[in-house]
Structure formats: structure tokens, C-alpha cells
Amino acid sequence: MTKAFSTKVKDTSAKILFIICACLSIFAVFGIICYILVASVPAFREVGFFQFLFGTKWQFNSDTYGILTMLCATLAVTILAVILGGVIGVFTAIFMVFWCPDRFHLRYEGSNKFVQKMVAWLNKINLRTIFDQIIKLLAGIPSVIYGYFGIIVLVQGGLVYMDPNYRGYGVLATCIVLAIMIIPTITSLTKNALEAVPAQYFEGALAMGNTKAQAVFRVVFPAARSGIISALILGIGRAVGETMAVQMVAGGTANFPTGLFIPICPLTVKINMEMGEVVPGSLHESALMATGFVLLVLVLIITLSVNFVPKEFKGKKGTRVLQGGGENVVYRKKGLIPEILKYCGMVCAGIVVISLAAIILFICINGIPNISWSFLFGGDGYEGHSLAPAFLTTFYVIIFTLIIALPLGIGAAIFLNEYAKPGSKFVKVIRTFIDTLSGVPSIVFGLFGYLLFVQIFGRSVFAGAFTMVLVILPTIIRSTEEALRAVPMELREASYGLGASKIRTIFKVVLPSAFPGIATAIVLSVGRIISESAALIYTAGMMAVASSSVSSAIDPTNAGSTLTVFMYSFFAEGLAYEEAYATAFVLLIITFVLNLIVYFIQKSVKKKR
């Protein structure tokens, strides 16, 4: 066998492996659809498809299942949440891009050295970065924390007084919590869309004598509309699938959403509340699966509809795009509305900062007093509750998930960026499926893991890890692909020029220079795993807090609770609220640290270039 031949065999087999990795997302999406559909067939058959979809009664004692009330509740709160969160999110993005000052310009005339130093220090802070981090932190907070913030502060502290029935739960509470949760998604995507609008549009509008506000709201904003619509659609997808936070503020009884304070039970809540109580193999279980299936279809429709939004600016930031765009816009010299909108942007940005500040304060005030060394790492010898077993389980889930997901995700990214022809049909299909996978609600992942992985491994850390692989795969593929794309073509050409094979080039040249991007992917995945709860409760399990011991958690074939699930069970058992807040504080710190790591990795990459 000649050397050339063996290299060729290697190259081809590697290519095939990468293709398989890339196709995995397709299999995953179809797998999820098929498994859940098969599990829901008995319900559709027994109840009747239309009866199931349009029935208004859900009573499992008499095997009556109809989800219309829940479907309406889901749709209503989603629409309201997207209106509320969308307005705030889009305006916040506009503020961030156009009006957020770079730094404070504080002046201090006095002679106090300390104050002088403080002022100098404050003036150094990069406000844009801070704002960016605030949005990322909001995105990283586990939804269980949002849920308890919603109950204790929003419902019991505020909405109760507005409700004539002195209750506060229901449509409005759900909307507000959902809105806060989707703001990060909408803001960051809108920001990207606004930044993709060629600078000439903005400059041209200013040159025509428009004020800054007019240029922004009459030229740049309309030009970015397709990106903003995509952002809103993805926000809808996130809102439809949210489970844990909604469960705590929705009220949980299936009513039509006829008023702001009517308790409701969206689809996700129904599934999550009753999954723990079903008799396996019963029609009840199948009906819950069918509910999950309806939810999945709903989310698929929403995610796929993003593809029908025309993409206007594919070029890089600031490049000239030859396109008609603005010729129908009538510029006016005076306009009050854009000026008002400008202040709207500032107010919305303020709301976002305040929400985050409130959540952080809420957790810190309740959590910090309960933190102690033995609570964190007490282990089995410690009398009270300790987080040690949860740390161990979280660590296991992270390690096992990454061991499986990293090679698959990187392989897929390599195929998409190095092998596939850009813009080919096949690549488009794969990308669509990756996007679809990333839009699947975590409770649906939980149901799938329950149907497949729990049957294989039993309720165990392994089942949880396999489920999480599917959850984080899109994140890894996307971040890695971005990193690969940023590697200059010259590097590859130089490597080929020296006689290296393609596979050698990829592993010795391209991947090492893409390492910071891959590291970012890992950190983002860790964040996602840590904040996940709905997908893990039915797969890795939810151990009773008091029974979680290091000796049991050390064996990954046992069930175990990760930190977030652990925090949820503190609340769920109703035995130790102080510790629950302390856990929330620990999670907040972890999220913050992970965000910082990503920030510094990206900063070091920028410096190098």
C-alpha cells in the first residue's frame, strides 16, 4: 500500500466520520419526533385526535383528555410576553448600539484622594461591556431562580395587591416572568441585526440632515427589520417551551386565559406537574406525551418560520451592500416621535438593569447569610444539608456530556466549515436541523430522555448526560463553526503548500488556532448544563435532599441531582428554604464566573488579531 493511498483512505474515512457527526442533528430531531409520536399514539387513538386537541376537559380519573384550554393559555401568555419582552428587548438593543455611552464622564473637583481614585476608577469602566455582561448574566440565570423570584417578589410582593381576589397568580405574572426571560435572547439578536446594517445607511441619513434619533428610527431600524423579526420569533420559541419558572407563577389550573389574574396551566406546566404522578404505561402517560408532541410541533413551526424571514444583510459589518433599501423613506427635518422613542430606549434599558439588579439582590439578601463552608462541601459527615453530592453529580454530568458531545459537535462543525460546499442544499438542511434542535424545549428533551435513555441506563447520571448531549450539541457546533470560520484561509493554504494532507491540516493547523472558540463553546455548554432542570429531572433524577450523599453520588449509575435540580428539590420538599436561596447564590456566582471566562477568552482572541 503506497503512502499516498493510505493518506487518501484516512482522509476519506475522516470525511465520512465528519458527515455522520453533522447528520446527527438530523437523526436527533427525527428521533425525538418519532419517539414522542409513538408514545402519544395510544392517546390520539383512544381519545381521538380532534377531541384531544379541541377538548376542554382534562380529567385523568375518567380518561378524558383535551388540551384546548392549555393550548390557549400557552398561546396567550406567549403573545403577551413577546409583546412586552419584545418592546423592551428591541429598545434595549437600540440603546446599547446607539446611545449607550462608552464610559462615565464623572468630574470631581474636591481634594479627597479616595473620592478622586474612585471617580477615576469609575470613569475607566467600559459601560458597553458591562451592559453586554448584564444581558448575558440574565440569559444564564437558571429558570428555577426566575420562578422563585416571580413567586416571592412579583406575585406575593406586588401583583397580589392588584388582584381583586388577592391572589396574584395567572396570566399577568406568567407574562412578566416570561418577558424577563426572553429579553436576553431578543436583545442580543436585535443587537446583531442592528450592527449588521451597513454604516453608510446611518452616515448617509445623518448627512441628509437628520438628527441621530431620526437616522436610527427611520433608516437603520427599518433596514434591520428582518433580523429583528427573527429575534422575536426565537423569543417566541423560548417562551412557548419555558417550564420551571412558568410552573411556579401560572397557577396550574386549566382555565381559558380570560383575564389578567386567571390561573392558567400552559402545556409545559401540565406535563411537568403530572409526569411525577403518572402510572407508567397508562393512557394518562400517553396523553402527557401527546401534549409534549403538540408542544414540539408548535415549537418546530415557530423555529422553522425563521427560515422564511428574508435575510437582508449577509455582508459583514460596515461593508457596502448594493441594495435599494431606503429610497421610499421620506426624511423630515423635524420629528418628535424619534426623539420620544430614543427616551423609550433609555427607559427600557433601565428596566433591564433594574430587573437584573432586583433578581441579584433578591438572591444575595436571602442567600449569603446561609452560606457556610460545611454547607458547600460538608460531605457525609456533616449533620445538615450539604451541596457536596450535588457538586459531584453536576461535575459528572458535565464531564460525561462533554466527552460525548465535544467530538460530535466539533466533527459536525469541521464538516460544515471545511468539507461542505458553502451554500449547498445539504448544508442548508443540516443547519436548519441544528437550529431546530436548539429550539426544542428542555421539557421535550426530558420526555425523550425518559423514553429512550432511562430505558437503557435506568434513572441515572448517564441517562441525564446523554440527554444533555442533545441539548448542548447545537451550542457546540455553532461556536466551533464560528471559530473555524475565523481561521484565515492562508494558514490552510500554507499547510497544503508544505505537503500536508487535508486531515493533517485540520488537526495540526486549523483546530489549534480555533482553540479559543472551542473553549468558549465548552464554557457555554457548561453554563447550559448547570442551569438546566426540566430535562434532567426525568432522566438523571431528583433525589431527596436529605438522602443525597457523597457515597451514593460517587457512582454515576445512580440517580442524582445536579445543583439546579437540587435547589428545586429544596423548594419542592418545603423543608429548607434558606438552603435553597444559598444554592441559588452559588449558581449565580458560577454563572457569573463562566460569563467572565468567556469574556476573557474572547478578549484575548481580539488582542491577538
Add this chain to the structure above:
Amino acid sequence: MNKKILAIGLAAAMSVTAVGLMTGCNGAIADKITTAISRTPGSGTRSAFDELVTGTDKDGNEGVALEDMDLEQTWGISVGTTGQVVTQVSGNSSLLGYISLGSVAANTDKIKAVQVNGKDATVDNVKAGNYELSRPFNLIYKAETLTSNPLAADFLAYIWSADGLEILKKEYIDVEKPAGVGTYTAGTVKSGDINLHGSTSLQPLIEELAKAYMAENPGTTITWGGSGSGEALAAVNDGSAEFGMISRAAKGDETSLTVAQIAIDGIAVVVHKDSPLTNVTFQQLFDLFAYGTPIECK
């Protein structure tokens, strides 16, 4: 710039408000109960409560159980776990819910149990049959488990030992030992681990028993978990748990396994700790849960 200072000031003001809200200005205590909190349909506690609470419905039919009524209504809210009932009730004095009697003691700083039909919710009253809200606690297991797993057999026997009964009787009512369960002798089992899975209502009891057992028998590990009675059967069948915990009578496929009743538990009707409500009748509970009729606190 002024705007920035304004923004910072605004944030500070909001934060202060938020702190104020969090540190417990819970407002006035309501003088009537307007909202019922039920557990998720299918939960052991809910099945028992709905079966036991009866009243006269609007058509004049007497002795109608709640389980025959449609409880998914605008005046009720429904939550998944015992802890969520406590969270809700402790934050709002116009709510009323029900939890396992055994879970009340740990939360007396937040909630209180009220009398039902004029009887205090105490273990003695349940035992004497005065307090009408009670249900069985069951463990289900494969018959062969007791022979193949000495720790499982020993732990089950421990429940009826002197120490076990002492723990159990604190907040629950003991029942006769079922046939087939052996006698417990300390120190006969040196190692092994077992897992119990299912109802959250049983977990406080199992926690006490398991901790005492493990203290007496070093080297053994007992774990427990789960989020509802419904999970018990699957966990036993797939072997991930030796015992399934069910906080109601066993039904359906569950009866194909061995069922051992270990205790009787009262169901406490709970309200905010400062609520003036002291007593509710079945009819009041029935009207609240089925029709949303408020209960006046005198």
C-alpha cells in the same frame, strides 16, 4: 452627565423597593379565604383529600365527594409538591391548602394547621378516628426482594422495631406488621445499599427511619427520592429502587407487587401562620374547592 446619575439613582430606588418587598411587608392579613390550593391531579395526597372531603352540592345532593366535582376552576390554583403548597400559603393569607400531617412540624414558622370539623389535626385524633382526613402510606416491592436483598428485608423489619415505631409514632399512626416481614435485630446486615422512590409525602418519614437505621448499622446506605406516587411502580419494575413509596391505596398494576402498609398519615389543612381561621368544616372545604365560595375567618 445628569441622565446617567438619574439612571443610577433610579436603579438604586428600585432596588430599595425590591428589598422592601422581599423583606416581608406582606401586607394585611386577609379576613377570608378566597383561593384553594390543590395538589396536581394524581398525587397521593390529592386523591385521598378528594375522596374524603364530601359535602352537599348545589343541586342538593348530599355526600358528594370532591373527586366527583370539576376542580379545575378559576378560583383554584394547583401545585406540584408539598413544598410549593407551603411556599404559596406562607406568602398569602387568603390561600388555603393541604399537606401531609408529617410535613407540618418542620414548617410551623410559616404555616399552621387548622381544625377540621372541630377536631385538631393531631396524631392522637387521627388514631382515635376523630380526625377524618387520613390515608395509608404504602411501600410496594417485588416479593423476591426480601429474600435476595437482606438489607431490604432488614430495613422493612426495622420499621416495626421499637426504635422504628418510636420515630413513626411521633407524627404518624402505626399499623400492624404485615405477614412476611421479619424481626429486626441490630447489626445483622453489615453492608449494601437500597433505594426508595416515589411519593414526596412519605419522604420525611423515610428520612427519619433511614437516618436512624444507618446510624445503627454503619456501612449500609439508604437513599430515597422521586416526585410522586406514580413514579413508584416504574422504579421498582426497572430495578432502580427496591421499594416504591405510595401515599394512597395501591391501585392498577401496583397491586401486582407486594404492598406493605407501613403507617397512616393525617392530611392537615393549612393556612398562613397569622390567619385568624381556626376551624373549617367539610362543607366549607367542599364549597371552597368546588364552587370557590370564600371561607370567612371569625
